[in-house]
Amino acid sequence: MEISSQYIASEIESKWYQHWMDNGYFHSEPDERSPFSIVIPPPNVTGVLHMGHMLNNTIQDILIRRARQKGLNACWVPGTDHASIATEAKVVKMLREEGVKKSDLTRDEFLNHAWGWKDKYGGIILEQLKKLGASCDWERTAFTMDDTRSEGVIKAFVDLYNKDVLYRGKRMVNWDPQAQTVLSNEEVLYKEVQGNLYHIKYMLEDGSDFLTIATTRPETLLGDSAVAIHPDDERFKHFHGKRVIVPIVNRSVPIIVDDYVDIEFGTGALKVTPAHDINDYDLGKKHNLEVIEIFNDDGSISEAGQFFVGEDRFKARKLVKAQLEEDELLVEVEPYRHNVGRSERTNAVVEPKLSLQWYVNMKMLVDPALEAVESDTVEFFPKNMKNTYRHWMVNIRDWCISRQLWWGQRVPAYYYKDDVFVSESPEGALTKAQQKYPDLKQEDLKQDEDVLDTWFSSWLWPISVFDGFNNSKDIEYYYPTSVLVTGWDIIFLWVARMIIAGYEWKGTFPFKQVYFTGMVRDQKRRKMSKSLGNSPDALALIEKFGADGVRFGMLSCSPAGGDLLFDEKLCEQGRNFTNKIWNALRLVQGWEVESNKTQPIENELAIDWFTSLSNSIIESLDKKFEEYRLSEALIDLYSYVWTDFCSWYLEMVKPPYGEAIDIYTKEKTVELFRCICTLLHPYMPFITEEVWSHLKNETISTDCILSQYPILDVVDPQIITETDIIKSIVSGVRDLRNKHQIKPKEKLTLFGIEDNITNELVQDPKKKAMLTKLSFLDEFEIVDSELENAVSFIAGKSKFFIQLKQEINIEEALAEKEKELKYQEGFIIGVQKKLANERFVQNAPEAVVANEKKKLADGLSRKKNLEQSIEELKSRL
RNA sequence: GAGUCAUUAGCUCAGUUGGUUUAGAGCGCUGCCUUGACAGGGCAGAGGUCACUGGUUCGAGUCCAGUAUGACUCACCA
Numbered sequence: 044m045e046i047s048s049q050y051i052a053s054e055i056e057s058k059w060y061q062h063w064m065d066n067g068y069f070h071s072e073p074d075e076r077s078p079f080s081i082v083i084p085p086p087n088v089t090g091v092l093h094m095g096h097m098l099n100n101t102i103q104d105i106l107i108r109r110a111r112q113k114g115l116n117a118c119w120v121p122g123t124d125h126a127s128i129a130t131e132a133k134v135v136k137m138l139r140e141e142g143v144k145k146s147d148l149t150r151d152e153f154l155n156h157a158w159g160w161k162d163k164y165g166g167i168i169l170e171q172l173k174k175l176g177a178s179c180d181w182e183r184t185a186f187t188m189d190d191t192r193s194e195g196v197i198k199a200f201v202d203l204y205n206k207d208v209l210y211r212g213k214r215m216v217n218w219d220p221q222a223q224t225v226l227s228n229e230e231v232l233y234k235e236v237q238g239n240l241y242h243i244k245y246m247l248e249d250g251s252d253f254l255t256i257a258t259t260r261p262e263t264l265l266g267d268s269a270v271a272i273h274p275d276d277e278r279f280k281h282f283h284g285k286r287v288i289v290p291i292v293n294r295s296v297p298i299i300v301d302d303y304v305d306i307e308f309g310t311g312a313l314k315v316t317p318a319h320d321i322n323d324y325d326l327g328k329k330h331n332l333e334v335i336e337i338f339n340d341d342g343s344i345s346e347a348g349q350f351f352v353g354e355d356r357f358k359a360r361k362l363v364k365a366q367l368e369e370d371e372l373l374v375e376v377e378p379y380r381h382n383v384g385r386s387e388r389t390n391a392v393v394e395p396k397l398s399l400q401w402y403v404n405m406k407m408l409v410d411p412a413l414e415a416v417e418s419d420t421v422e423f424f425p426k427n428m429k430n431t432y433r434h435w436m437v438n439i440r441d442w443c444i445s446r447q448l449w450w451g452q453r454v455p456a457y458y459y460k461d462d463v464f465v466s467e468s469p470e471g472a473l474t475k476a477q478q479k480y481p482d483l484k485q486e487d488l489k490q491d492e493d494v495l496d497t498w499f500s501s502w503l504w505p506i507s508v509f510d511g512f513n514n515s516k517d518i519e520y521y522y523p524t525s526v527l528v529t530g531w532d533i534i535f536l537w538v539a540r541m542i543i544a545g546y547e548w549k550g551t552f553p554f555k556q557v558y559f560t561g562m563v564r565d566q567k568r569r570k571m572s573k574s575l576g577n578s579p580d581a582l583a584l585i586e587k588f589g590a591d592g593v594r595f596g597m598l599s600c601s602p603a604g605g606d607l608l609f610d611e612k613l614c615e616q617g618r619n620f621t622n623k624i625w626n627a628l629r630l631v632q633g634w635e636v637e638s639n640k641t642q643p644i645e646n647e648l649a650i651d652w653f654t655s656l657s658n659s660i661i662e663s664l665d666k667k668f669e670e671y672r673l674s675e676a677l678i679d680l681y682s683y684v685w686t687d688f689c690s691w692y693l694e695m696v697k698p699p700y701g702e703a704i705d706i707y708t709k710e711k712t713v714e715l716f717r718c719i720c721t722l723l724h725p726y727m728p729f730i731t732e733e734v735w736s737h738l739k740n741e742t743i744s745t746d747c748i749l750s751q752y753p754i755l756d757v758v759d760p761q762i763i764t765e766t767d768i769i770k771s772i773v774s775g776v777r778d779l780r781n782k783h784q785i786k787p788k789e790k791l792t793l794f795g796i797e798d799n800i801t802n803e804l805v806q807d808p809k810k811k812a813m814l815t816k817l818s819f820l821d822e823f824e825i826v827d828s829e830l831e832n833a834v835s836f837i838a839g840k841s842k843f844f845i846q847l848k849q850e851i852n853i854e855e856a857l858a859e860k861e862k863e864l865k866y867q868e869g870f871i872i873g874v875q876k877k878l879a880n881e882r883f884v885q886n887a888p889e890a891v892v893a894n895e896k897k898k899l900a901d902g903l904s905r906k907k908n909l910e911q912s913i914e915e916l917k918s919r920l
Numbered sequence: 921g922a923g924u925c926a927u928u929a930g931c932u933c934a935g936u937u938g939g940u941u942u943a944g945a946g947c948g949c950u951g952c953c954u955u956g957a958c959a960g961g962g963c964a965g966a967g968g969u970c971a972c973u974g975g976u977u978c979g980a981g982u983c984c985a986g987u988a989u990g991a992c993u994c995a996c997c998a
């Protein structure tokens with residue numbers, strides 16, 4: 044045999060990817076066809092391919108490849124985002140390892156290093172996507188910080204500022220002391236941890252008594268400016284209007300009363316640190332309290348803290364505790380579970396901090412975006428994500444978009460004294476400024492030091508990748524895009540904001556549909572993550588099972604929105620599937636054609652049956668794709684190819700060993716096989732392209748990737764049902780062979796008790812020939828009653844049997860028949876009950892009633908057949 | 921605290937406006953099969969009172985209510 048009996052994916056996959064690239068199949072330009080466009084959710088430029096990416100991008104590739112085969116102008120735009128915090132952290136770390144401190148560099152010098160890093164490592168993930176088979180239009184690769192995208196970001200900022208949607212304000216923010224930047228609420232992840240509740244004595248100013256407060260963060264007492272109690276708390280009534288001394292710093296602060304305090308919690312008394320807690324900040328504002336900022340930007344104690352200056356906050360906590368013990372003010376340390384927020388990017392514990400930042404007034408923008416989803420103008424799959432979306436949109440908060448970093452688009456705001464001038468360029472800002480201060484020079488204006496949040500770039504992505512802020516030809520053609528494929532975990536961070544931006548700048552939605560993928564989890568249902576180390580190496584998987592195998596594995600078990608419990612076994616199943624297809628090819632290719640051989644009649648039936656079946660598969664695939672039931676569609680294809688094509692069809696038409704095949708069957712089989720390749724190509728592009736290349740002939744000029752998706756032809760349900768009957772008889776014969784140790788290839792005679800089905804079988808030469816071939820019979824005969832020493836089975840409603848040379852175990856056979864009889868009797872009773880119900884017969888649709896009648900008739904026929912068998916067996920006891 | 925979703929075979933899941941031979945698939949399991957496309961294989965088989973309790977209906981895995989268990993999201997948490 045020339046070709047290997049095992050399919051080796053690695054040898055074949057790179058060959059075809061190169062071939063597709065060389066032919067420019069992935070590239071799209073606007074033309075007269077209808078567009079089908081997808082923008083990739085841009086992975087972090089720092090990222091490497093993980094399971095989530097594989098799932099997400101496989102799905103996009105499936106949709107794009109299918110659209111391409113359907114004759115649409117398919118365009119899948121790839122790219123990466125600049126991930127300001129993550130990238131800056133990586134670059135800072137790299138520099139530190141080289142002995143360079145960020146603080147020793149100018150902004151420009153630092154950015155040079157960062158771009159250098161990006162050029163060197165930033166394309167890794169895109170290269171990995173190619174291994175997966177992603178048919179992205181690489182000529183369109185975009186980056187959120189390249190010139191076109193940056194221009195859009197700046198334009199959007201200026202536009203919003205001019206519309207009064209932006210403002211700058213001092214607010215309590217989530218501060219990442221490691222990255223030394225602000226984070227938006229969405230970038231903070233809360234996790235319950237075991238901490239302590241410290242009970243601390245605060246002495247009254249006159250020393251006569253004390254209040255005990257409870258806190259999880261004793262170190263913040265350095266910044267306390269009050270103690271709060273509930274106005275109705277009887278225990279503390281005598282403290283109203285008094286003052287206490289804050290331990291360690293010995294500051295006298297008021298006891299305030301406020302019903303914010305929960306009497307039940309802790310000791311009922313609360314220390315108030317307005318600079319370092321969001322609720323305390325509100326209390327402070329309400330009661331006019333002093334705001335003492337005791338932390339530096341890196342989380343160490345500032346001069347204002349007076350004690351432990353320069354110590355890190357966690358070290359300070361220990362030091363404060365020790366001091367309190369020494370001062371005998373620590374009453375108790377109670378173990379306590381509570382939530383602690385950490386930075387999504389650096390994992391540092393987030394510090395609430397007062398800070399001046401830029402905000403987007405989201406309430407001014409949300410209305411059209413909320414309406415679009417409510418009305419299904421933008422459709423969500425699965426639908427219930429609408430609820431989540433609505434909840435967030437209705438309760439939307441302002442979006443903090445400035446970040447204290449260098450890697451990103453610098454805020455285009457220019458300051459002179461207390462004035463701010465916002466413009467796309469420094470010159471523009473100067474012109475504006477000069478209207479107020481005519482003598483102002485460029486160097487008098489100072490640009491904002493901060494950059495914009497990466498999501499402020501990403502939310503423009505569907506517009507900016509098509510250069511949409513310049514009314515390009517591309518945006519006219521490709522926008523709105525067809526579908527967005529992403530994880531539900533970024534519905535707020537990204538999806539919602541893109542819809543908002545779409546309406547704001549393009550007057551319409553950015554994508555017609557959103558398909559939310561599930562989360563990839565491990566066998567223990569844990570989310571796959573780097574820190575847990577439970578994520579398999581994506582490229583190693585591709586190495587092991589082939590990209591097609593991995594794509595199959597990811598997709599075969601991933602309903603929209605549902606979790607996917609990843610198991611390598613699924614990829615193995617995928618690889619085995621490629622092997623099965625490969626061997627089907629070997630079989631078909633190995634058939635010698637004898638051009639003057641006539642076609643066996645059963646092959647005509649086989650071809651008609653499989654053609655009709657193929658059409659019904661095409662129909663159901665279309666429907667499943669419409670509903671984004673991609674996993675189900677794949678399972679259907681799997682059993683269509685493996686069971687229907689390989690196990691049944693090929694066995695039906697296969698010539699006996701050593702014999703040649705007729706030309707008509709061979710050509711038709713090759714044609715059907717090519718159709719399989721086309722249908723399966725979106726899921727498993729490499730094997731199908733390879734097989735297609737072997738099945739090609741002079742009349743076929745295209746590659747599988749561009750092969751036209753088959754158009755639905757008429758389905759003949761009758762031929763499918765009738766073939767199913769033959770198949771069930773064949774299985775029945777095989778079962779009898781199994782049970783009675785008759786060799787699969789020992790010829791035998793099959794008898795059928797006369798009825799309309801068996802008569803049909805014996806009279807229709809095609810059916811009879813097919814049954815004879817598949818069951819390995821030498822004859823099929825009709826009789827009117829069972830013969831001596833026979834074993835039987837029932838298929839459909841009819842009874843079949845074979846005669847045995849050897850004696851059978853009658854008791855065993857009897858037990859089996861009786862069990863089956865019992866089942867049938869139960870079945871009949873159920874149907875009879877239904878039919879006996881007058882209201883059913885009157886109310887149910889005619890077809891349903893008719894079907895019940897047929898069920899009953901078939902059931903009764905089976906029962907009769909079984910009873911006869913039992914009687915016959917008993918007579919032999 | 922508010923909300924969303926789930927509960928079907930040993931495991932992972934389908935089951936599409938309530939009716940399609942008293943529930944399907946894959947994996948796993950059991951038995952048999954090896955010169956023949958494929959052991960990364962073939963054939964066959966066993967395995968489920970559809971979480972529980974009520975209700976609506978001629979008819980419920982499917983619709984409604986309640987209960988239990990689990991998962992997730994948002995908010996709060998000194």
